Amino acid sequence: MVGRPNRPSALSATPGLAPQPQVTFSDDNSRVSAVLPTGESVTVLLYGATVTSWTDATGAEKLWLSSAAHLDGTKAVRGGIPLVFPVFGTAPDHAQTGKLPQHGFARTSRWEFLGKSTSESAGGSGAADLTAKLDFGLSAAGLDEAARKLWPFAFNLIYSVNLNRESLTTSLVVTNDDDKAFDCQVLMHTYLRVKDISNVEVLGLESAEYVDKVDGAKTKTQAAAVTITGETDRVYTPAGEAVTVVEGGKKTYSVTRDNLSNVVVWNPWTDKAAGMGDFEPKDGYKNMLCIEPGSVSGWQSLEPGDAYEGAQTITYYS
Numbered sequence: 037m038v039g040r041p042n043r044p045s046a047l048s049a050t051p052g053l054a055p056q057p058q059v060t061f062s063d064d065n066s067r068v069s070a071v072l073p074t075g076e077s078v079t080v081l082l083y084g085a086t087v088t089s090w091t092d093a094t095g096a097e098k099l100w101l102s103s104a105a106h107l108d109g110t111k112a113v114r115g116g117i118p119l120v121f122p123v124f125g126t127a128p129d130h131a132q133t134g135k136l137p138q139h140g141f142a143r144t145s146r147w148e149f150l151g152k153s154t155s156e157s158a159g160g161s162g163a164a165d166l167t168a169k170l171d172f173g174l175s176a177a178g179l180d181e182a183a184r185k186l187w188p189f190a191f192n193l194i195y196s197v198n199l200n201r202e203s204l205t206t207s208l209v210v211t212n213d214d215d216k217a218f219d220c221q222v223l224m225h226t227y228l229r230v231k232d233i234s235n236v237e238v239l240g241l242e243s244a245e246y247v248d249k250v251d252g253a254k255t256k257t258q259a260a261a262v263t264i265t266g267e268t269d270r271v272y273t274p275a276g277e278a279v280t281v282v283e284g285g286k287k288t289y290s291v292t293r294d295n296l297s298n299v300v301v302w303n304p305w306t307d308k309a310a311g312m313g314d315f316e317p318k319d320g321y322k323n324m325l326c327i328e329p330g331s332v333s334g335w336q337s338l339e340p341g342d343a344y345e346g347a348q349t350i351t352y353y354s
């Protein structure tokens with residue numbers, strides 16, 4: 037067990053020097069938070085290493101979280117950034133992951149908090165350039181027996197959550213600690229908060245191929261900007277690394293992928309939202325859009341000792 041972080045005050049006093057503003061970290065055995073001196077914050081639940089909140093300096097929330105989300109470790113969190121591993125959806129025909137529940141076990145396992153750190157960007161001028169980093173770990177030993185039986189591999193996951201003034205970066209490193217190869221898929225199921233889905237356009241997917249999960253898994257090509265006018269569940273394979281969310285003609289987010297070749301765009305719309313017990317308020321689909329960077333259209337095959345890393349950076353524009 038790694039030691040719990042202490043709780044420093046927001047100011048650190050160095051003899052002879054003016055106190056420098058610091059990142060404030062806190063944890064209570066179920067979640068960990070970091071608050072920058074400028075007010076931006078992030079909170080991560082140990083259950084699933086799920087980011088449940090990301091705010092700007094004014095306290096405005098950037099992620100959507102259902103008011104009926106289970107935050108007590110009894111069910112995957114409906115909102116925030118659940119982590120999908122080692123299977124996206126279900127893969128009944130895939131020998132190694134075929135019996136796993138939807139989206140795997142990472143989002144329903146309790147992760148270990150490995151530590152926190154603060155860094156200043158090169159050429160930075162102090163408080164305005166701080167990055168807070170939180171690291172979490174999960175290995176086979178941290179799984180419940182049922183999951184261990186369904187996916188009997190020795191593995192190690194390190195998930196890092198980095199907060200700075202403009203953006204949130206989440207990165208996952210998967211290491212195969214087994215003496216056999218294994219296949220896996222990875223996805224960061226980000227629920228972005230929007231004001232009104234009917235005014236939203238997603239750019240950066242034009243001319244990308246996608247699998248339309250609400251139309252018999254047909255493969256299609258995106259003609260223009262993506263707009264959401266009904267249930268949407270698509271697995272894109274874009275050429276570029278960034279997608280941009282525009283609301284009412286104004287850029288509000290960009291989501292950049294590193295070593296993640298897919299983007300899932302998901303909105304449940306009315307009927308699907310109505311059918312999910314943990315989706316509240318029922319018209320909350322108007323205030324969310326899942327932009328989910330992942331590696332899910334094929335498999336990452338990791339030989340013993342191999343590692344795979346993928347990351348997303350979400351930048352907001354106010």
Ligand SMILES: O=P(O)(O)OC[C@H]1O[C@@H](O)[C@H](O)[C@@H](O)[C@@H]1O
Binds near residue numbers: 112125139328
């Ligand atoms: O209800 P869950 O398991 O959290 O999944 C939500 C959605 O997650 C998306 O990533 C999938 O593409 C959808 O098919 C799915 O409905």
